[in-house]
Amino acid sequence: MQKNKSKKNSKAEPVKEVELINNSSINRFYIYGVIILFCFILYGNTIPNDYALDDAMVITSNQYTQKGFDGIKNIFLYDSFKGFNENMLNGVAGGRYRPLSMVTFAVEHAFFGDNPHISHFINICLYAFTCVLVFIILSEFLKKYPQRNWYTSISFIATILFLAHPIHTEVVANIKCRDEIMSLLFSLLTLWFLIKYFNLNKTLFLFLSAFCFSLALLSKEIAIVFILIIPLTFYFFTDIPIKKIILSILPLVMIAIIFIVTRQMIIGRTSVDTVFAKSLMNDSFVYMNPSQKYATITYTLGMYLKLTFFPHPLTWDYYPYHIPIMEWSNILVLISFALMIFFIVVGLKGLKNKNFLSYCILFYLIPLSITSNILFPVGAFMGERFLYASTLGFTMVIAYLMIVKPKPIFKTIFAKPLLFLIPVLALYSFKTINRNKAWKDTFTIVETDVKTSANSVKSNGEYGQHLYNRAEKLTDPAEKARRYEYMLPYLEKSFKIDPNQPTTNFILGTLYGRYKNDLEKSIYFLNNAMNLDPANISPYNNLGTAYGITKQYDKAIEVFEKGLKIEPQNKEILNNLSLTYKMLGNHEKSQEYANKASVIPDPKK
Template sequence: MNMVNWIRKYPQVILLTLTLLVYGNTLTNKYALDDAIVITENSFVKKGIDGIDDIFSTESFTGFFGFDKKLVAGGRYRPLSIATFAVEYEFFGQNPHISHAINIILYALVVLLIFQVLRKSQLITTDLAFIIALLYALHPIHTEAVANIKGRDEILAFLFVLLAVKWVLYSQKNRLLVYSAAAISMFLAMLSKEHAIAFVVLLPLALYYLKRPRNEIVQTAFTVIIPAALFVFVRYQVLGGMQIEESSSLMNNPFVEMDINERFATILLTWIWYLRILVVPHPLTYDYYPYHVPVTGWENIYPWITVFIALIMLFFAVRSLINRRFYGYWIWFFIGTFLLMSNLFFSVGTFMNERFMFMPSLAFCVALGYGLYWLMQRKAFARAGYAAIILIGVAYSVKAIDRNNDWKDDFTLFTHDVQISENSAKGNCVAGGQLYEKAIDTQNKTKKQKLLKRARTHLKKAIEIHPTYNDAHLLYGNTRFASEEPLDSVMPHYLSILRRASRHQSAWKNALAVLQKGEPEKRLKWYKKLSNIDANRFEINYQMGNIYGKHLNDLKNAETYLKKALQVKPKNVKALKDLSVVYGLTQRYKASATQLEKVVKLKPNDASAWYNLGLSLNALGKIDAAQKSLDKAHELNPQQKRVVIKR
C-alpha cells in the first residue's frame, strides 16, 4: 500500500498521531504565564470542586485578585475552563503534566472534528479535508493555546462550536434532540470564551452557503440564539452588564496614550502582522504589549495595505452572498471569529495575541489547503503540490516542537521572548523579574551579580519605554538593593511609585525594609520624603523618632515623632519604651513612668520595662513601688543582678 492510499484509509489515525507527536514535548513543561492567574494562585481553583460555585458566580480573575477587577473592557466571564482546572486540582493537586496532557487531547479532538465536519460538507473532498486538518494541526501559531495551559479556554470554545456544527449540519435523525445538543454545546462554548458568540451568525450562514432549506436555516438560527441570549443574561447577572469601560493602564489598554488616528492606524498594522505570522509563523512571541508593536500613523503604508486587503475581502464576501460560492463563507468565518478580538470596537488588553488566531486560522488553512490541493490535481504541478505539503508540514512541525520548548516555564519563556519583543515594556519587566528571582536564589556571588546586572538591563529598558511603570520601578529598586547599592540609588524607584500610587503596598513594604539599614542621616532624609506622602504612617514616624533620639541626640524631635507614632498605634510597645527613654533622659520621670506602666500592662513579662519603671519610680521617690518593679525585673530575668534601693 503506497503512502497516499494508507493516508486515505487511516486519516484520523494519522492526524491524531501527528498532533500527539508534535505537542507531546509539552508534557514535561511546567506552569507558565497566565497559569498563575487561573490555576496556581487562584483561590477558587485551590478549593477544588468546592470552588466551582465561586468560579461561575464571579469575574474570571476574581479568584486570583481576591476581588472583581476588570482589567479589560467589559470584564471576562470564562468560567468553564477554570472549572476544569478546579476539578483537576480536586483529583491531582497542582500537576502541570496532567493539565498539559488534557490540553493535547482536547486539541487533537478539535483537529479530528475539523476533519469530520469538512469532509461531510459535500463541497470538500476527503483528501482536501485531510490536508486542511493537517495544516491546522501542525500550524505553530497554535502553540500558545496548547502549550500554555490557560489556553484551554480557546480550545474548549472551538471544540464545543465544532460539536454544534457537526450535529446541526450532519445529524438527520431526531432533529429535536440534535438541536438541543447543539444549543447546549454552543452555551458551553460561550462559557469557555465569549467570542464563540460569533457563531450565532456563522452557523446559520454555513447552512445558507451549503444551500440548505430555509426552514432548516431558521431552526438553526433559533438553536444558537437561545443559548446566546442565556449566556448574555448570565453574564449580565455576574458582571453587571456589558459596559465598555476601557482601562486607563497602558499594560491593560495599549492605546491609552494614542490619539484616534494613531489608534486605528496601529490596529490596522496589527492586522497585517496577524497575516504575516499566519503565512510565516516566525518569530513567535507571547508578548505583543507596548511597544513591541510600534505606534504608527496614516503616513505608514501598512495600514493602507490592510485597508486594501480588507476591502477586497469584503467585496468577495458580499459578492458570494449572491452566488453562494463557498469560498465566501470562509471570508465571513475569518471576519466573524477575528473581529471581537481585533481591538476595532474595544481594547482587548494588548495589541494582539497569537492565541486570538486559534479559530480564524482555520480559514487560512482552508485557503492554503485549497491552493495545495489545486496543485495536486494538476498533472504538471502534482509533484510540486505533494512536495509543498511535505515541506510545509515538516517546517510547521519543527517550529511547533521548538516553540513548545519555550513554554517550559516562566523563566525560559520570558527570557527567550524578550529577545523578540525587545521593545515591550512588559516583556522587559517580567524578564527582569525572573532574573532577579533567580539571582536571589543563587548562592554564588559572582553568578548572582551577573544575573542582577542582566535583570537591571531589562528593567531599565522597561522604564525607558514606560517611565511610569510601577512594576518595573519596584523590581529595579529591588535589584539595586540586592546589589548593596546606596540608598540614593535604591529609594528613588520606590518613591516614584508612591508619588503616583500612595497606597501601593509592595512599594511601602520594600521602601521601609530597605531603610532599616544605612547611615542614620541618609535614612532620615528618605523617611522625610516618605512622610510627605503619608505623614500618618506609624513606621515612618517611629523610625524618625528613633533616629533623632538614638543617633542624633535630638530629643525634642525624637519626642515629636514618637508621639505621632503612638497616635497611630497607641499600644505599640517599642514606641512606648522609646518615648519613656526620651522622658527619662530629659528628667521627666513621671511621664517616663506613665509610658512604662502602659508597657508592663501590655507586656507583663518584659523584664527591661519593669527595670526601667523601677528606676523612674525611684527617681520620683516612690521607693516601695520602685523596689517591687526592680524585684519583678529580677524575677523575670534572674541573670540580671538584683537591685536593692537604699532607704
C-alpha cells in the same frame, strides 16, 4: 446532508468522486487515529512542561481553583480573575467571565493537586478531539469536491495543516489557553449536532446543539461568532432553505443574549477596579490619538496575515511597543488596509454564488473581527491565540487550491500535492515542536521572547523582575552583582516605555540603593513605586531606609509610619523606626518601637 448543486463554486473540471469516509468503520477510525497520533507527536513534548505565565491567574494563585470542588460555585458566580485578585496586593483589570475551563482546573486540582503534566496532557487530548471533529465536519460538507483518496482530500489536508500550524503552540502549550480550545471544540459540536438535526430531523439534536453552544460561551466569549459562521456554513454548502437555517439558530441567539446579560451582571458586580485598569498594560492604546489607534489596529491585521502565511517569529508578548505606534502615512498600514478591503470585498462578493474561497475568507475574518480591538479593547495589540479559529479558514483555502486547482497557475504549483504538503508539514512540525520548548516554564518563555519582543514594556519588565528574584536567592556577592548589572538595562528599558509600573520602579529603586549606591535615584524610583501602588508594603521599608541613610529622618519616619498603617505588625519597619528615632536622640520612642518589634516572631523563621 444535501449537496449544493451550484456549478459556480469552482471552475475546475469535474473529477470522479470517491467516498472519503466509507461505510468501513476501520477506515474511518484509522484516519482519526492518524490525526490523534500526529497531535501527540507535535505536542507530546509539552507534557513535561511546568506552569507558565497566566497559569498562575487561573490555577496556582487562584483561590477558587485551589479549593477544588468547593471553589466551583464561586467560579461561576464571579469574574474569572476575582479568585486571583483577592490573593494579590493589587489586582489586574477584570472583565472576563470564562468559568468552564476554570472548572476543569478545579476538578484537576481536586484529584491531582497542582500537576501541570496532567493539565498539558488534557490540553493535547482536547486539541486532538477538536482536530478530529474538524475533519468529520469538513468531510460532511465537502463531499462534492474531488477526493481520490483520504490523504489528498480537502478535508484531510485542511485538518492536518490546521493541526500542525505553529501559531497554535500558545493555545496548546499554555495551559491557561484551554478556554480557546474548549470554546472552538464546543462551537464545532454545536455545528455537528445541527448537521445531525437537519439530516435526521430529530429535535433532540437541536437541544444538544444549544447545550454545546452554552458550553462554548462559558469557555470563552469568542464562541459568539459562530452565530454567524454556522448559518453561513449551511448556506454555502447545502440547499437547506434560508428560513429553516435561521429558525435553527434562534435557540443559539437566545442563549447568546442570556449569556451576555448574565456576563455583564457578573462582571459589573465583581470585576476589580484598580489603578492599573487604564494603564498601558491593560489598554495598549491609552497614549494614542484615534488616528494612531486605528492605524495601529490596521497594521496588526496585516501582521495577523503575515503570521498566518509565515508563522515566524512567534512570541507571547504583543504588548506596547513590540507593535509600534503607527500612522496612516506608513506604507505597511496602507498595504494592510488594502488587503483587508480586498478580502472583505471578495468574501462578500462570493455570497450570492456560494463561492468556496469566499466562505473561507469570511471564516477567517469573522472571529478576528472580535479580537482585533476594532469593536472593543482586548488588552494587547494582538495575540497568536486570537488566530486559533481563523487559521481553519486559511488551511481550507490552501487545501482547496491544492486539490481543486481553480486556475492554471495552481495546476502548475500543485501538480503533485504531496510534494507541497509534505515539506510544509515538515517545516510546521519542526517549528511547533521547537516552539513548545520555550513554554517550559515562565522564565524560559520570557527569556526566549524578550529577544523577539525587544521593544515591549512587558517582556523587558518581566524578564528583569525574574532575573531580580533569582539573584535575590544567591549568596555569592560577586555573582549577585553581575546579575544586577545584567538585568538593569531590561528594567530601565521597560521603565522608559512606561514609567507607571510599580514593580519595575520598586526593583530599580532597590538596585540603585543597594547596588549602585545612588540614593537620589533610589528615592525617586521607590517614591514612584509607593505612589503607584500604596497598598503594597514592599517600597515603604526600602524608601524609609534610603531617607534614613541620607539623614532625612523626618521623611523616613513619615514613610515608615505609612507602612505601619498597612501592616502594623511588620517587624522590619518597627525596627527601622526604632533605629531612626535613636538617630534623632529620641530614646523613649526608639525603645517603644523596639519593644513592639521584640514580641513579633521573625518572619524568616
